[in-house]
Amino acid sequence: LTRRYFQSRGPATVKDFSTWSGLTMADCKKGIEMLKPELLREQVDKEDFYLFSNISANAKAAQNLHLLPIYDEYIMGYKDKRHLLQYRGGIRSVPSIRFMNMIVLNGQIIGSWRREIQGKCIDLEYEFFAPTEETTQILFEQAVRRFEEFNGLTVRTQAQVTG
Numbered sequence: 001l002t003r004r005y006f007q008s009r010g011p012a013t014v015k016d017f018s019t020w021s022g023l024t025m026a027d028c029k030k031g032i033e034m035l036k037p038e039l040l041r042e043q044v045d046k047e048d049f050y051l052f053s054n055i056s057a058n059a060k061a062a063q064n065l066h067l068l069p070i071y072d073e074y075i076m077g078y079k080d081k082r083h084l085l086q087y088r089g090g091i092r093s094v095p096s097i098r099f100m101n102m103i104v105l106n107g108q109i110i111g112s113w114r115r116e117i118q119g120k121c122i123d124l125e126y127e128f129f130a131p132t133e134e135t136t137q138i139l140f141e142q143a144v145r146r147f148e149e150f151n152g153l154t155v156r157t158q159a160q161v162t163g
Helices: 002-009 014-021 025-034 057-061 134-151
Strands: 039-044 047-052 065-068 101-105 108-118 121-128 154-159
Touching: 002 014, 002 025, 002 047, 014 025, 065 134, 101 134, 121 134, 134 154
Parallel strands: 121 154
Antiparallel strands: 039 047, 065 101, 101 108, 108 121
C-alpha cells in the first residue's frame, strides 16, 4: 500500500498517507521505513515529503494541464493542500478548495471551472488565479477539447470576470 500510494501521489507526507489510507501514523512510518532505500526525502517548510527516487527526468519535465472534477482523488489524497496551491511563488488562499472543479497545471492548482449543460452544448466558465502564459492557454484549450470529446458535446468557454 505504501509503494502504491507514493508511486501515484508522491511527493507526499506521512500525514497525507495516513489520511488517505486510514492507517495509523506509526503504521505509515513503518511502511516508509520498509521502502527507505527506494524513497527520497525532501524537506519543505520543515515538513518531510517522500517520493520514489526512480522518477524519470521526462516525467518531471512534462507539461500537462487537467480539468479536475470536484472531490477528485488528486486533492482528496492530501491532508495539507497548501503545496498544491503554490503558483508562481505565491500561495492562493482559496476557501473550500476541495469543493471546486480545478484547473491543474503541472501538479499546481491554477484556477477553477464550472459547467452547465445547455441542450447539446456545455457552457464552461473558468477562472485562472493569476495571469497565464500563452503555453498555458494552449494547454487549457487542449484540455477543453479532451473534455468535449469525452462528453460528446460541444463546449463553449467563457472566462469568469472577477471584480
